Amino acid sequence: MQVRIRYFAGLREATGIEGEPLDVPEGATAADVRTLLSERYPALARLLPPCAVAVNRSYVATDAPLHDGDELVFIPPLGGG
Amino acid sequence: MQVRIRYFAGLREATGIEGEPLDVPEGATAADVRTLLSERYPALARLLPPCAVAVNRSYVATDAPLHDGDELVFIPPLGGG
Amino acid sequence: MAAVIKITRDPLDDAAVRALVREATHASDGGVVTFEGVVRDHARGKRIRYLEYDAYPEMAEERMAAIAAEVEQRWQTDHVAIVHRIGRLEIGECSVVVVVACPHRAEAFEACRYAIDTLKTTVPIWKKEVAEDGEEWVEG
Amino acid sequence: MAAVIKITRDPLDDAAVRALVREATHASDGGVVTFEGVVRDHARGKRIRYLEYDAYPEMAEERMAAIAAEVEQRWQTDHVAIVHRIGRLEIGECSVVVVVACPHRAEAFEACRYAIDTLKTTVPIWKKEVAEDGEEWVEG
Numbered sequence: 070m071q072v073r074i075r076y077f078a079g080l081r082e083a084t085g086i087e088g089e090p091l092d093v094p095e096g097a098t099a100a101d102v103r104t105l106l107s108e109r110y111p112a113l114a115r116l117l118p119p120c121a122v123a124v125n126r127s128y129v130a131t132d133a134p135l136h137d138g139d140e141l142v143f144i145p146p147l148g149g150g
Numbered sequence: 151m152q153v154r155i156r157y158f159a160g161l162r163e164a165t166g167i168e169g170e171p172l173d174v175p176e177g178a179t180a181a182d183v184r185t186l187l188s189e190r191y192p193a194l195a196r197l198l199p200p201c202a203v204a205v206n207r208s209y210v211a212t213d214a215p216l217h218d219g220d221e222l223v224f225i226p227p228l229g230g231g
Numbered sequence: 232m233a234a235v236i237k238i239t240r241d242p243l244d245d246a247a248v249r250a251l252v253r254e255a256t257h258a259s260d261g262g263v264v265t266f267e268g269v270v271r272d273h274a275r276g277k278r279i280r281y282l283e284y285d286a287y288p289e290m291a292e293e294r295m296a297a298i299a300a301e302v303e304q305r306w307q308t309d310h311v312a313i314v315h316r317i318g319r320l321e322i323g324e325c326s327v328v329v330v331v332a333c334p335h336r337a338e339a340f341e342a343c344r345y346a347i348d349t350l351k352t353t354v355p356i357w358k359k360e361v362a363e364d365g366e367e368w369v370e371g
Numbered sequence: 372m373a374a375v376i377k378i379t380r381d382p383l384d385d386a387a388v389r390a391l392v393r394e395a396t397h398a399s400d401g402g403v404v405t406f407e408g409v410v411r412d413h414a415r416g417k418r419i420r421y422l423e424y425d426a427y428p429e430m431a432e433e434r435m436a437a438i439a440a441e442v443e444q445r446w447q448t449d450h451v452a453i454v455h456r457i458g459r460l461e462i463g464e465c466s467v468v469v470v471v472a473c474p475h476r477a478e479a480f481e482a483c484r485y486a487i488d489t490l491k492t493t494v495p496i497w498k499k500e501v502a503e504d505g506e507e508w509v510e511g
Contacts, residue, residue, distance in 0.1 A: 149496030230356030
């Protein structure tokens with residue numbers, strides 16, 4: 070199945086892209102994607118651990134299973150206000 | 151001795167004036183003036199009891215003695231804001 | 232800066248409120264809280280036509296300055312503006328503006344709230360409600 | 372009204388803030404509280420040159436709408452505006468505006484404070500401090 074990743078803030082700067090589609094095995098979780106991305110982008114390895122996870126614009130647990138077509142965003146520590 | 155009374159809000163409407171000089175005996179208090187004014191202006195009789203007292207722009211106790219030249223203002227319940 | 236303190240007959244319109252916010256806000260301030268009191272169209276079950284505010288102006292400004300001084304001491308900011316309008320005010324017009332600017336927002340909220348609460352209980356200003364069925368000087 | 376909710380790249384200047392206050396304020400409202408976040412000239416002991424804000428815009432607006440819905444339920448007012456600017460902001464510019472208008476001031480203060488506090492902890496917006504000696508995405 071395929072999910073869509075979008076990158077914001079420091080993650081966008083570290084990857085150099087706004088987002089990308091990503092093929093993942095059935096039943097993969099955000100934690101699995103984190104591992105995968107940390108290998109693909111070494112600069113993400115230290116940025117992803119403190120991130121929360123949003124799937125289809127809602128906060129979810131890191132170990133919740135993903136579904137085909139999901140929009141997955143890692144949410145770094147917030148700085149709004 | 152003489153004090154100067156100023157009237158605001160409902161007290162000004164009830165007396166029809168902005169203020170007046172008032173001759174009072176030595177040692178007179180705001181409470182004494184209240185009695186005097188309630189006789190002079192019957193419309194004040196029901197308005198003065200809930201009033202606080204300011205002398206020379208500071209809140210004082212009703213039974214504090216007045217001094218010659220004091221500016222005395224009865225302060226109806228506040229409505230600012 | 233010294234706090235901005237004023238009793239005025241001039242409208243507290245958009246330009247006046249923004250001027251107060253700008254005067255209060257300095258480069259060290261990260262949070263600005265503004266309270267505006269606005270004339271409502273009803274009160275105590277009555278439909279209001281307009282309000283008439285009166286003040287003992289010299290004492291009112293002294294009491295407002297005392298509030299600003301307390302804010303300065305308790306919340307370590309003198310970036311404060313307190314302005315109250317008097318005279319006739321129509322529905323929707325602004326009667327009072329309190330602005331507090333601080334490095335952080337918590338202080339700005341607390342100080343602004345303290346200032347307006349204390350204004351209402353200590354500053355000699357009065358309000359006459361002119362309703363459809365009569366008029367009355369009211370408390371609060 | 373429905374709450375005014377927006378992520379924008381446009382400056383939150385005087386005219387923009389006053390437009391939000393006017394949109395939020397209705398004839399039944401007696402108290403209006405406005406919070407403005409302003410870019411400070413220093414933070415964490417550094418002199419700031421400017422800030423860069425980023426957001427996950429669709430989710431940010433959904434979370435801001437959720438805050439407005441909570442305010443509506445807890446304080447019985449939907450007279451709320453929450454607008455956050457993103458992009459490059461200079462010192463003294465406004466990053467966020469929260470306006471809450473209520474019949475009485477206590478509710479307006481509480482709801483406005485709740486809205487900005489909750490925005491800071493739940494809305495996906497990020498801030499990069501560009502200081503004289505480097506830049507960094509920072510929390511809070």
